Amino acid sequence: MKIKVGVFFGGKSVEHEVSIITAIQAIENMDKDKYDIVPIYITKDNKMYCGDLIGDISNYKDIDNLLKNSTQIMLSQKDNKVVLLRCDKKIYQNDIFDYIDIAFPIVHGTNVEDGTLQGFLKMFNLPYVGCDVISSSVGMDKYVCKCVLKDNNIPILECKCISVKDYNEDSENTIKEIETKFSYPVIVKPINLGSSVGIKIAKNQEELKEALENAFVYSRKILVERAIKNLKEINCSVVGDYEFAKASECEEPVKTDEILSYKDKYISDGKKTGAMKSMNASVLRLPANIDKDVKEKIQELALKTFDVLGCSGVIRIDFMIDNDTNEIFVNEVNTIPGSLSFHLWKATDLNYTKLLDELIDLALKRNREEKNITYSFDSNILSGVSMSSLKGGVKLK
Numbered sequence: 001m002k003i004k005v006g007v008f009f010g011g012k013s014v015e016h017e018v019s020i021i022t023a024i025q026a027i028e029n030m031d032k033d034k035y036d037i038v039p040i041y042i043t044k045d046n047k048m049y050c051g052d053l054i055g056d057i058s059n060y061k062d063i064d065n066l067l068k069n070s071t072q073i074m075l076s077q078k079d080n081k082v083v084l085l086r087c088d089k090k091i092y093q094n095d096i097f098d099y100i101d102i103a104f105p106i107v108h109g110t111n112v113e114d115g116t117l118q119g120f121l122k123m124f125n126l127p128y129v130g131c132d133v134i135s136s137s138v139g140m141d142k143y144v145c146k147c148v149l150k151d152n153n154i155p156i157l158e159c160k161c162i163s164v165k166d167y168n169e170d171s172e173n174t175i176k177e178i179e180t181k182f183s184y185p186v187i188v189k190p191i192n193l194g195s196s197v198g199i200k201i202a203k204n205q206e207e208l209k210e211a212l213e214n215a216f217v218y219s220r221k222i223l224v225e226r227a228i229k230n231l232k233e234i235n236c237s238v239v240g241d242y243e244f245a246k247a248s249e250c251e252e253p254v255k256t257d258e259i260l261s262y263k264d265k266y267i268s269d270g271k272k273t274g275a276m277k278s279m280n281a282s283v284l285r286l287p288a289n290i291d292k293d294v295k296e297k298i299q300e301l302a303l304k305t306f307d308v309l310g311c312s313g314v315i316r317i318d319f320m321i322d323n324d325t326n327e328i329f330v331n332e333v334n335t336i337p338g339s340l341s342f343h344l345w346k347a348t349d350l351n352y353t354k355l356l357d358e359l360i361d362l363a364l365k366r367n368r369e370e371k372n373i374t375y376s377f378d379s380n381i382l383s384g385v386s387m388s389s390l391k392g393g394v395k396l397k
Helices: 016-029 057-061 063-068 116-122 133-140 142-151 164-169 171-181 205-215 262-266 292-308 338-345 352-370 387-391
Strands: 003-010 035-042 048-050 071-078 081-086 096-100 102-105 159-163 186-190 200-202 221-226 231-240 245-253 313-322 327-334
Touching (some): 071 096, 102 116, 116 133, 142 221, 142 292, 186 205, 205 221, 231 292, 231 352, 292 327, 313 338, 313 352, 338 352
Parallel strands (some): 003 102
Antiparallel strands (some): 186 200, 186 221, 231 313, 313 327
């Protein structure tokens, strides 16, 4: 019997469209002899839809028409299965639209990749692909991630975290604190976004104010760090879990400006990339133009980062090399990378279909292991509790 895979994508995120491309690209490459695939589209207001049209990228040119001809669903548990219930059931229809055996979240950004969707799926005792709730949330929060990596002696750039509250209360002091800590240029980024959204380099105070206000549009907290003037960026993917993981080939993004922009990544000659290319291949050098010892050091750091954060499935770690000092820094972690970083594994025996198989196998393995963990124990704490005692203020230890 085939495994029923629910592929979740979209969501309330500025990376919504990128998620659609990545997910449909993955669906096209899944082994249809092994899996029955149920595409589940999450709208920008967090409603879930299924139907025959959901898995076709061409239908997303007219979202209103797509939703009109699809079925809104919600998850529920019935007879030890996770079922997809119709939200607007007609009299002649069955309550259950379909069911799934495993979830494959292919989402990017806040409200989905940051542990929110993973926690939702975990509530249904449903196996799901990729990082768990904690590693997803830590990986998404750039400041928390830096703190964890620094505590484990993984090289990162020093930074300053600023809240919109502090900035609104005293913007001049915030600017002063940044200028005291760093010399220009600095880079300003939202604390919890990817795809280069909201990121700007500031070379003076005026540009810094503009960059801060731009970043606060996307997040209530932002990160400021020095901008490496002579920068080389390198990406490396890791696949596996706590028992065994392996690092991919390294790639080198090629920028058209000071930073790799959203346009660089996903738009070429004014056209958005199609379902088969969620990353613009023209901005990638693969393999990266680096020495063998540098490549091996990056792969070593990638594996250590994966382990320290407790990751599972496939992730991509973005590195920075300061060409003036030859220092290597971990920049950020992508717990659900665009295209699931399949292109980084092409040089190995792990093609895209095999990569997807491995990710599903890892998710099922984790679910089997979690079934052996005790999450509760019998207690008689409620046997002596009454409403009258609650009114009196029972003290619980």
